[in-house]
Amino acid sequence: MKKTLFDKIWEQHVVEERQDGSSLIYIDRHLVHEVTSPQAFEGLRISNRVLRRPDLTLAVADHNVPTENRINGIKDNIARIQVETLEKNVKEFKVPYIPLMDSRQGIVHVIGPEQGFTLPGCTMVCGDSHTSTHGAFGALAFGIGTSEVEHVFATQTLIQKKPKTMLINVSGSLSIGVTAKDIALAIIKNLGTSGGTGYVLEYSGDAISDLTIEGRMTLCNMSIEAGARAGLIAPDAKTYEYIKNKPMSPKGEAYDKALEAWKLLPSDEGAVFDKVINIEASLLEPHLTWGTSPEDVLSINDVVPNPKDIDKENLRNAMQDSLDYMGLKPGQALTDIKIDKVFIGSCTNSRIEDLREAAAVAKGRKVADGVHAMVVPGSGLIKIQAEKEGVADILIEAGFDWREPGCSMCLGMNPDQLKPQERCASTSNRNFRGRQGRDGRTHLVSPGMAAAAAISGHFVDVRKFN
Amino acid sequence: MKSFNKLTGIIASIPQVNIDTDAIIPKQFLKTIERTGLGKHLFHEKRYDQNNNLIKDFILNKQPWSQAKIIVAGDNFGCGSSREHAPWALLDFGISCIISTSFADIFYNNCFKNGVLPIILNEKIVDEISMLAEQGVEISIDLEEQQLIVQNKLYKFEIDPYRKHCLLNGLDDIGITLENKKTIDSYEEKLSSKIWHKPESL
Numbered sequence: 019m020k021k022t023l024f025d026k027i028w029e030q031h032v033v034e035e036r037q038d039g040s041s042l043i044y045i046d047r048h049l050v051h052e053v054t055s056p057q058a059f060e061g062l063r064i065s066n067r068v069l070r071r072p073d074l075t076l077a078v079a080d081h082n083v084p085t086e087n088r089i090n091g092i093k094d095n096i097a098r099i100q101v102e103t104l105e106k107n108v109k110e111f112k113v114p115y116i117p118l119m120d121s122r123q124g125i126v127h128v129i130g131p132e133q134g135f136t137l138p139g140c141t142m143v144c145g146d147s148h149t150s151t152h153g154a155f156g157a158l159a160f161g162i163g164t165s166e167v168e169h170v171f172a173t174q175t176l177i178q179k180k181p182k183t184m185l186i187n188v189s190g191s192l193s194i195g196v197t198a199k200d201i202a203l204a205i206i207k208n209l210g211t212s213g214g215t216g217y218v219l220e221y222s223g224d225a226i227s228d229l230t231i232e233g234r235m236t237l238c239n240m241s242i243e244a245g246a247r248a249g250l251i252a253p254d255a256k257t258y259e260y261i262k263n264k265p266m267s268p269k270g271e272a273y274d275k276a277l278e279a280w281k282l283l284p285s286d287e288g289a290v291f292d293k294v295i296n297i298e299a300s301l302l303e304p305h306l307t308w309g310t311s312p313e314d315v316l317s318i319n320d321v322v323p324n325p326k327d328i329d330k331e332n333l334r335n336a337m338q339d340s341l342d343y344m345g346l347k348p349g350q351a352l353t354d355i356k357i358d359k360v361f362i363g364s365c366t367n368s369r370i371e372d373l374r375e376a377a378a379v380a381k382g383r384k385v386a387d388g389v390h391a392m393v394v395p396g397s398g399l400i401k402i403q404a405e406k407e408g409v410a411d412i413l414i415e416a417g418f419d420w421r422e423p424g425c426s427m428c429l430g431m432n433p434d435q436l437k438p439q440e441r442c443a444s445t446s447n448r449n450f451r452g453r454q455g456r457d458g459r460t461h462l463v464s465p466g467m468a469a470a471a472a473i474s475g476h477f478v479d480v481r482k483f484n
Numbered sequence: 485m486k487s488f489n490k491l492t493g494i495i496a497s498i499p500q501v502n503i504d505t506d507a508i509i510p511k512q513f514l515k516t517i518e519r520t521g522l523g524k525h526l527f528h529e530k531r532y533d534q535n536n537n538l539i540k541d542f543i544l545n546k547q548p549w550s551q552a553k554i555i556v557a558g559d560n561f562g563c564g565s566s567r568e569h570a571p572w573a574l575l576d577f578g579i580s581c582i583i584s585t586s587f588a589d590i591f592y593n594n595c596f597k598n599g600v601l602p603i604i605l606n607e608k609i610v611d612e613i614s615m616l617a618e619q620g621v622e623i624s625i626d627l628e629e630q631q632l633i634v635q636n637k638l639y640k641f642e643i644d645p646y647r648k649h650c651l652l653n654g655l656d657d658i659g660i661t662l663e664n665k666k667t668i669d670s671y672e673e674k675l676s677s678k679i680w681h682k683p684e685s686l
């Protein structure tokens with residue numbers, strides 16, 4: 019029978035099929051961070067259980083960490099205790115850990131691939147919904163809750179129902195100024211935030227093959243915003259090249275053997291998916307969100323929608339609520355929306371390519387008066403590379419605030435937050451109410467669009483800058 | 485895990501779609517290293533104003549719904565992050581059942597790990613229950629029989645048999661999986677042929 023990429027990975031990882039139709043699945047890689055792990059470690063201790071495979075586990079603190087003056091430690095007591103608890107736990111259970119002051123520290127979904135921990139064909143989990151990011155390498159990667167984190171600690175397996183598969187075929191090629199982020203937003207607009215529930219997405223087509231590995235990570239990252247726990251892209255020459263010579267990736271004979279196995283992974287010609295969606299890349303424009311759900315997506319040259327055009331009462335009211343929260347008027351041009359803050363960062367868009375994209379727009383220009391624009395690289399290594407390449411200098415000269423790596427204002431657990439009613443052009447992945455700070459207003463965009471908004475003081479079509 | 489069998493209580497209606505986990509329990513409360521104590525922060529931004537005063541209009545701040553044990557809400561409840569703090573906060577507040585037309589995957593799973601019962605019903609029934617909820621009535625849920633009764637009306641619901649079994653008996657997945665330790669051991673033995681399987685050291 020013809021098999022999809024997903025089918026192949028799934029089959030290779032079934033430890034046992036259970037009577038009720040679910041399966042016990044082996045987990046090859048487990049990423050751990052400070053926020054969703056303390057209760058799981060505690061659970062092991064209470065039940066006197068061992069952590070089965072610390073060697074398949076990798077931990078880092080990212081959600082809670084300060085992005086400036088890190089040398090002075092974490093000021094917030096509770097946050098500090100959480101990071102210290104992680105440090106204590108990784109020591110006790112012998113889990114490999116990247117310390118806060120290490121140059122390799124960064125957002126868990128950035129450092130996994132960067133360290134070569136993420137591999138094609140593997141199953142990968144983390145107590146974080148954006149684990150879908152790693153699907154860019156052809157890994158079946160998905161987020162889990164803390165009880166499941168504990169389950170993986172104790173058993174290196176998970177009980178899972180086999181999900182359905184959806185093929186998202188993106189044909190043609192993107193026009194200049196349109197990026198992987200715009201593909202992601204277009205897909206979420208198309209599917210809605212629950213359209214992918216119960217599915218694993220596979221992205222394919224020319225536009226996907228053309229994406230860099232960074233772009234593929236951006237796209238897979240946001241699969242969860244369409245409700246899908248995982249998004250996959252078949253590995254190819256770019257993938258293998260990226261993985262080669264990373265610290266934790268296979269070397270020598272192991273790499274050659276791995277490569278042979280990885281080449282068998284892509285979906286067979288004619289394999290059947292439960293659902294297929296087609297998108298034409300050349301029709302896409304730079305996108306941004308206007309509301310408080312990631313499906314509230316428009317093209318930059320559109321206007322704010324009008325609740326009057328919505329038939330269903332509860333949806334009409336929901337739209338009006340969103341507009342009130344966002345401080346927007348129906349019919350207003352998106353390019354007239356002024357911003358206060360810019361956030362370039364998060365596991366969606368904080369990699370070197372994203373920073374280059376922002377720098378290309380910012381070069382020789384200045385951040386508009388009254389706008390605070392911050393750039394938070396995804397990892398220490400990306401920060402160093404951007405500094406070496408001159409990307410950091412361009413951004414700093416343009417007036418961007420250049421920070422230490424971490425999740426930062428993507429969720430504002432640390433002091434990087436929006437104030438009430440502040441409006442932000444953000445390269446992150448969620449525009450939920452209060453996500454970036456109580457009563458803060460988030461618009462999701464690509465790094466280029468964020469930089470263009472920083473320079474202009476309002477949203478603007480990034481293509482005008484090229 | 486606490487078992488779930490029968491539950492009778494007040495039901496609070498929050499008739500919104502896409503209620504996300506950031507709304508259920510905002511990030512500032514995720515710094516805890518405990519599972520308990522989150523109930524007072526449940527729906528924090530809906531329940532408290534910026535000066536931390538109770539917002540009187542919000543359903544869970546009004547009698548009798550401040551005693552609610554069940555929530556009825558719109559589509560795609562629990563979307564967003566994987567934080568298990570969401571069911572912990574619900575449970576700590578006293579809510580152990582959510583009724584909706586649909587749930588986000590990770591939240592749905594997390595409920596079962598914590599003795600919270602998520603019930604999926606069709607839109608018409610959810611609307612009916614929502615309307616009754618506004619009158620402050622009680623609802624009785626019987627998991628064994630897979631039914632709920634409100635104002636002499638009986639509704640049936642579907643649930644996965646294994647999940648039902650675990651909830652009814654308060655069974656912990658980990659214990660069940662570890663009974664199969666041998667199967668995991670033999671799977672791992674076969675992995676030795678994948679010589680690239682183990683990561684190199686950091």
Ligand code: SF4
Binds near residue numbers: 126146365425
């Ligand atoms: S950057 Fe944002 S979305 Fe990504 S892991 Fe951190 S908090 Fe989650």
